[in-house]
Amino acid sequence: xxxxxxxxxxxxxxxxxxxxxxxSGYSLTAYWIxxxxxxxxxxxxxxxxxFPGDSDTRYSPSFKGQVTISADKSINTAYLQWSSLEAxxxxxxxxxTMTIFGVEEPFDSWGQGTLVTVSS
Amino acid sequence: QSVLTQPxxxxxxxxxxxxxxxxxxSSIVGTNTVNWYQHLPGAAPKLLIYRNNQRPAGVPDRxxxxxxxxxxxxxxxxxxxxxxxxxxxxxWDDSLNGPVFGGGTKLTVL
Numbered sequence: 001x002x003x004x005x006x007x008x009x010x011x012x013x014x015x016x017x018x019x020x021x022x023x024s025g026y027s028l029t030a031y032w033i034x035x036x037x038x039x040x041x042x043x044x045x046x047x048x049x050x051f052p053g054d055s056d057t058r059y060s061p062s063f064k065g066q067v068t069i070s071a072d073k074s075i076n077t078a079y080l081q082w083s084s085l086e087a088x089x090x091x092x093x094x095x096x097t098m099t100i101f102g103v104e105e106p107f108d109s110w111g112q113g114t115l116v117t118v119s120s
Numbered sequence: 121q122s123v124l125t126q127p128x129x130x131x132x133x134x135x136x137x138x139x140x141x142x143x144x145x146s147s148i149v150g151t152n153t154v155n156w157y158q159h160l161p162g163a164a165p166k167l168l169i170y171r172n173n174q175r176p177a178g179v180p181d182r183x184x185x186x187x188x189x190x191x192x193x194x195x196x197x198x199x200x201x202x203x204x205x206x207x208x209x210x211x212w213d214d215s216l217n218g219p220v221f222g223g224g225t226k227l228t229v230l
Contacts, residue, residue, distance in 0.1 A: 003164075034219075036221075042223065042224075043122050043126075043208060043221050043222060043223035043224045044157075044165075044208055044210070044221040044224070045221065046218050046219045046220065046221070049218075058217070058218065060216060060218050061216065094164070094165065096165070102212070103152050103153075103212040103214075104152065104153050104171060104212070106155040106167050106170040106171075106210070107155075107157070107165075107167060107210075107219075108167060108176075109167075110157075110164040110165045110166065111164055112163070112164045113164065
């Protein structure tokens, strides 16, 4: 399983952006795809997750309403988007697969990360 | 502040054995299994240990995990220079209904 993420983004506060995560070697509908944030110098934070097979989406309370997770199974791609960025959104964002969303399950494979920088 | 607590740094010399701890509320770490991820500089994170002590295929047996009470540990024996990386623990938080991570430990091989 290989996850390839889109390239770095530089945006101004208030702008929107959508980053992507494309799977190769398997069908995106076979796994849950999560998004994980890493602020500069900080640990990892789970943001939310989607099952592209039926678009079932769950969000961490910290990120609900702040971002939108979606997927297009026809092109094996998941997305993370913001409608109005803030400087505090500056971070590295990773996508990762999970076979089953639930207790005991790890993130099996990870993308290489997408750096989003928000600066005026 | 992370739900799981890890030391920010650890170090060792080649060939040594180092351990990295991960502690949290007993309702979290004491109940649900712990996973460990290795994050080499400039690379994608990689699953290193799952369900407390299981190694995915391809992970050397120099890496081992354990859990006792509300703490978990990652041990690396026969330390090598290529082990220099950030190590993150993670588990499931029932109150969040999702996974939570530790703050990460930066391992330096001296």
